[in-house]
Amino acid sequence: MNTTSVPTSVKANPVVHLGFPRVRIGGAIPADRPRVPELVDRYGRIARDLRVSLTDKCNLRCRYCMPAEGIQPVPGERILTDDEVVRLVRIAVERLGVREVRFTGGEPLLRKGLEKIVAATSALATDLGTPVETSLTTNALGLRHRARRLKEAGLARVNISMDTTDREAYAALTRRDRFDDAVAGARAAAEAGLLPVKVNAVLLRGVNDLHAVRLLAQALRNGYELRFIEQMPLGPSGEWTRAGMVTAEEILAMLNEAFSLSPRPGTQRGTSPAELWDVAPGRVEGVEHPGGTVGVIASITRPFCGDCDRTRLTADGQIRACLFARDETDLRSLLRSGADDDTIADAWRVAMWGKQPGHGTDDPSFLQPSRTMSAIGG
Numbered sequence: 001m002n003t004t005s006v007p008t009s010v011k012a013n014p015v016v017h018l019g020f021p022r023v024r025i026g027g028a029i030p031a032d033r034p035r036v037p038e039l040v041d042r043y044g045r046i047a048r049d050l051r052v053s054l055t056d057k058c059n060l061r062c063r064y065c066m067p068a069e070g071i072q073p074v075p076g077e078r079i080l081t082d083d084e085v086v087r088l089v090r091i092a093v094e095r096l097g098v099r100e101v102r103f104t105g106g107e108p109l110l111r112k113g114l115e116k117i118v119a120a121t122s123a124l125a126t127d128l129g130t131p132v133e134t135s136l137t138t139n140a141l142g143l144r145h146r147a148r149r150l151k152e153a154g155l156a157r158v159n160i161s162m163d164t165t166d167r168e169a170y171a172a173l174t175r176r177d178r179f180d181d182a183v184a185g186a187r188a189a190a191e192a193g194l195l196p197v198k199v200n201a202v203l204l205r206g207v208n209d210l211h212a213v214r215l216l217a218q219a220l221r222n223g224y225e226l227r228f229i230e231q232m233p234l235g236p237s238g239e240w241t242r243a244g245m246v247t248a249e250e251i252l253a254m255l256n257e258a259f260s261l262s263p264r265p266g267t268q269r270g271t272s273p274a275e276l277w278d279v280a281p282g283r284v285e286g287v288e289h290p291g292g293t294v295g296v297i298a299s300i301t302r303p304f305c306g307d308c309d310r311t312r313l314t315a316d317g318q319i320r321a322c323l324f325a326r327d328e329t330d331l332r333s334l335l336r337s338g339a340d341d342d343t344i345a346d347a348w349r350v351a352m353w354g355k356q357p358g359h360g361t362d363d364p365s366f367l368q369p370s371r372t373m374s375a376i377g378g
Contacts, residue, residue: 028350029346029349029350030350030353033349033353037095037096037097037345038096038097039096039097039098039311039348039349039352040349040352040353041321041352041353041354041355042353042354042355043306043355043357045306045307045308045309045355046097046309047096047097047098047309047310047311047352048097048098048099048100048309049098049099049100049101049102049309049310049311050089050092050098050100050101050102050310050311050312050313051102051104051310051311051312051313052085052088052089052101052102052103052104052312052313053103053104053105053106053108053312053313053314053315053376054085054103054104054105054106054108054110054111054114054117054315055079055105055106055107055108055110055111055315056071056073056074056105056106056314056315056316057073057105057106057107057110058070058105058106058107058110058139059107059110059139059141059176059178060107060139060141060174060175060176060178061174061175061176062161062163062173062174062175062202063173063174063175063204063207063239064202064204064231064232064234064239064240065234068175074315074316078316078317078332079315079316080315080316080317080332080335082113082116082117084317084332084335085117085313086116086117086120086121087335087341088313088317088331088335088344089101089117089120089121089124090120090124091341091344091345091348092311092313092348093121093124093125093126093132094124095341095342095345096345096348096349097126097127098126098132098311099126099127099128099130099132099133100132100133100134100135101121101132101133101134101135102134102135102136102137102159103117103118103134103135103136103137104136104137105137105138105315106315107138107139107141108136108137108138109138109139109141109142109143109146114146114150115146115149115150115153116153118134118136118150118153118154118155119153119154121134121154122134122153122154122155122156123154131154133156134154134155134156135155135156135157135158135159136150136155136157136158136159137158137159137160137161137200138158138159138160138161138185139160139161139174139178139182139185140158140160140161140162140181140182140183140184140185140186140189141178141181141182141185142181142185143158143160143184143185143186143188143189144181144184144185144187144188145188147185147188147189147191147192147194148188148192150192150194151192151193151194155194156194157194157195157196157197157198158189158194158197158198159198159199159200159227160182160185160186160189160197160198160199160200160224161199161200161201161202162182162186162199162200162201162215163201163202163203163204163208163211163215164201164208164211164215165211165214165215165218166208166211166214167179169207169208169211170182172207173204173207173208186199186222186224187222190222190223190224196223196224196225197222197223197224197225198224198225198226198227199215199219199224199225199226199227200227200229201215201226201227201228201229202228202229202230202231203228203231203246203251204231204246205244205245205246209246209250210254212228212251212254212255213254213255213257213258213259213284214284214285216255216258216259216279216294217258217284217285217287217289219292219294220279220289220290220291220292221287221289221290223292225292225293225294225295226294226295227274227294227295227296227297228248228251228294228295228296228297229297229299230245230246230247230248230297230298230299230300230301231245231246231300232299232300232323233324234323234324234376242300245300247298247300247301248275248296248297248298248301248302249301251296252277252296255277255294258284259279259280259282259284259294260279260280260282261277261278261279261280261294262277262278262280263275263276263277263278264276264277264278264293273297273299273304274295274296274297275295275296275297275298275302276293276294276295277293277294277295277296278291278292278293279291279292279293279294303358303359305322305357305358305359306357306358308322311348311351311352312376313331314328314371314376316332317330317331317332317333317335318330318331318332319331319347319348319351319352320376321351321352321354321355321356322355322356322359323359323376324359325356328351329347329348329350329351331344331347331348334347
């Protein structure tokens, strides 16, 4: 790749064309942007929730996320170092008003310095004077060996990707026979106090779409909070079609046949993507389950773009205003060119000011991002 000289100021706005996505390095503060420190956009949203991808590598090959052969990993020299990640998180919290940080991947447990990064993040104070809410999205493989250390470092909770309770279906979905390791990791998280343990499940038609009832029953028995997520067009090319997607409406229809559900009172969706239901105690397949909650994230059929409060940092130091963005802002080059914190913060503000009103999957001209979910960070 050809390189360009990188300014240490955001007065210029060069664009490096790398195909897709388009990469920007800094940019002048637009004249119509309010002079506020937070990450505001043109539609009145404020980004308070930072998603940080720590690696694009993963030890699973989930069909909705990555091709069977995997992806070409980003060269190691382009991946942010631990200290660079911590610096950008600190800038986000202390200068830009971020209050929540979730570490993702790829699989973040593959990052050797994870505990160090978590400890530095959890030690920060938000603009409200409160600790940063620090969480982790993981497939839970290996979590049984690190859950307690992560809790001691300041991690508050985990979201675990677990799409089925069936070993064969798990292997078919992930292309790896690691079901027992995932179950053990979830159990270790609960025992370490990383609560609530939230379980994320994506249903694929003809693979695990009939597993929704058993998934919820098992989650309730384990004391986990289950979230069903509509499959998004962020996996291998050709894997997703809107017609083939299992919708939130279909998921709720299946659950209502087996459980007594009622909308959780006094809750509004707001910036939280999940619509929540209370589940009454009952029986599934003759086995009792306690009451609890279940959520459905209808990212495609009922998008929450109008209330989205997220900003995303990829493992190679790019800011994305949206999962489906077609361009990125390069903070890694600014970091490594000697830019100060103010310059980096301004570049981040410019990136978020340009956030689009929605992800556009309903538009006939919609193009799937060239990066898969594993490369962006969920």
